Amino acid sequence: MAPGTGPSTHRGGPPGLWCSLSPPVVTTGKRPGACQQDQWAQQSRQRQRPRVLLAQGHWQVPSCRPPANKCADRDLPAVSAHPRCWAQALPTRSPRIGLCCGPGATALSSPSAPEDACASLASAPGDMVVPVANCGLREYNANPKEHMPLRDYISYWREHIQGGYASPRGCLYLKDWHLCRDASSEEVFSLPVYFSSDWLNEYWDAVGRDDYRFVYMGPAGSWSPFHADIFRSYSWSVNICGRKKWLLFPPGQEEALRDRHGGLPYDVTVPALRERGAPPLEVTQEAGEMVFVPSGWHHQVHNLEDTISVNHNWVNGCNLASMWHFLQQELQAVQREVAEWRDAMPDWHHHCQVILRACSGINFEEFYQFLKVIAERRLCVFTDGGPEDASPGLGPQQAAFDIGRIAEVLASLVAHPDFQKVDTGALSPQPGELLQRLEESMATFAAL
Ligand SMILES: O=C(O)CCC(=O)C(=O)O
Ligand SMILES: [Fe+2]
Numbered sequence: 001m002a003p004g005t006g007p008s009t010h011r012g013g014p015p016g017l018w019c020s021l022s023p024p025v026v027t028t029g030k031r032p033g034a035c036q037q038d039q040w041a042q043q044s045r046q047r048q049r050p051r052v053l054l055a056q057g058h059w060q061v062p063s064c065r066p067p068a069n070k071c072a073d074r075d076l077p078a079v080s081a082h083p084r085c086w087a088q089a090l091p092t093r094s095p096r097i098g099l100c101c102g103p104g105a106t107a108l109s110s111p112s113a114p115e116d117a118c119a120s121l122a123s124a125p126g127d128m129v130v131p132v133a134n135c136g137l138r139e140y141n142a143n144p145k146e147h148m149p150l151r152d153y154i155s156y157w158r159e160h161i162q163g164g165y166a167s168p169r170g171c172l173y174l175k176d177w178h179l180c181r182d183a184s185s186e187e188v189f190s191l192p193v194y195f196s197s198d199w200l201n202e203y204w205d206a207v208g209r210d211d212y213r214f215v216y217m218g219p220a221g222s223w224s225p226f227h228a229d230i231f232r233s234y235s236w237s238v239n240i241c242g243r244k245k246w247l248l249f250p251p252g253q254e255e256a257l258r259d260r261h262g263g264l265p266y267d268v269t270v271p272a273l274r275e276r277g278a279p280p281l282e283v284t285q286e287a288g289e290m291v292f293v294p295s296g297w298h299h300q301v302h303n304l305e306d307t308i309s310v311n312h313n314w315v316n317g318c319n320l321a322s323m324w325h326f327l328q329q330e331l332q333a334v335q336r337e338v339a340e341w342r343d344a345m346p347d348w349h350h351h352c353q354v355i356l357r358a359c360s361g362i363n364f365e366e367f368y369q370f371l372k373v374i375a376e377r378r379l380c381v382f383t384d385g386g387p388e389d390a391s392p393g394l395g396p397q398q399a400a401f402d403i404g405r406i407a408e409v410l411a412s413l414v415a416h417p418d419f420q421k422v423d424t425g426a427l428s429p430q431p432g433e434l435l436q437r438l439e440e441s442m443a444t445f446a447a448l
Helices: 039-046 068-072 083-087 150-162 198-209 253-257 320-337 350-359 364-383 396-415 431-447
Strands: 025-027 052-056 078-080 096-101 128-134 143-150 172-177 213-218 222-226 234-241 244-249 283-287 291-292 296-301 306-315
Touching: 025 198, 039 222, 078 431, 128 150, 172 222, 198 222, 198 306, 198 364, 222 350, 244 253, 320 350, 320 364, 320 396, 350 364, 364 431, 396 431
Parallel strands: none
Antiparallel strands: 025 052, 052 291, 078 096, 128 143, 128 172, 172 213, 213 306, 222 296, 234 291, 234 306, 244 283, 244 296
């Protein structure tokens, strides 16, 4: 059981069929009623807090089809599925997990048949292999993961609940499951238009290798240790069911938590850290609500009940510069680590790029490829009307904005001394050429 959390007291049955909830709220404070005795929360309440977006949606029991107008008539994410049904249904019945979108995103989901857009998990058979973390064990600053068939995880979860949220296997958390990538069905869920400018997924879809779309499911007490998200991306997270407690630290606030070696903590709820630095922003995310995590915010997340969520990491023109800044910092950190071999190793810079890719998931050359793929897809909005699979929000204004942001970052990349040491001979187009095309396109757009 994670420190700071106890077994859930919520054992209520499914709260019925469709629950239409209120419109999205932008809150600058903590929701009332959540963990009121918590001292951190009390201190947090007195502080000025940044804006956290919690958008409420709908949800439904999987055996019932969402009425057409429920998905179509609201400018909100609509989320369906229920944990109890998941636990009871799998592997014999297929639960439905759907994230439909409102009118702004009808290009993605047909309003007349939202159940098609809310494609069911029929394509996620019980023998699908899923990543499962053991919340009771620590490996560096994370939980060790194993892989197991989905069916086995569901059996484990059922037994864990029956055992009063205890099991000889400990508290297991199915997390970072690339359901969309791994499922054979094309569309597991579709996005609200607000989240459609999503370059990481656009890039990895285009090169056909990976994605940053995840499903998390775990019992009360499962949790994610303290971290900031990959590439300092944004993330959004929708609770299909259950509740999560988020402890969020604005960028820089994590500095007070470092140990004497500069390391960040694994669990910020340990008593020794409670008095250190400013208390975190605490948010309780209810079923159907969405949490938006801005770039660079460290966070720790606890499932207060049995919870299923969909989470995406997310980069676009608004936080591209943060991603580039992060990569430069990571390269510097690598270079510091291996500084002693700098003079002895002729290809030291190349090795630094290899280590950067191994540690951070991307190096400077791949970052260029990422910029190139998105840039070319934006340039073709002006030449061919846009890529066939363009997101619904992608018109000329959006394309021009994106091109401007890419050009700024690409100019910085091209001028970077470490990028100049990368062998770019085989890149096509050459980075300088691409930058010139972007600048020309910006000039043409500005003249319109
Ligand atoms: O829900 C969780 O356990 C972790 C989610 C998270 O860290 C994220 O969405 O960025
Ligand atoms: Fe995260």
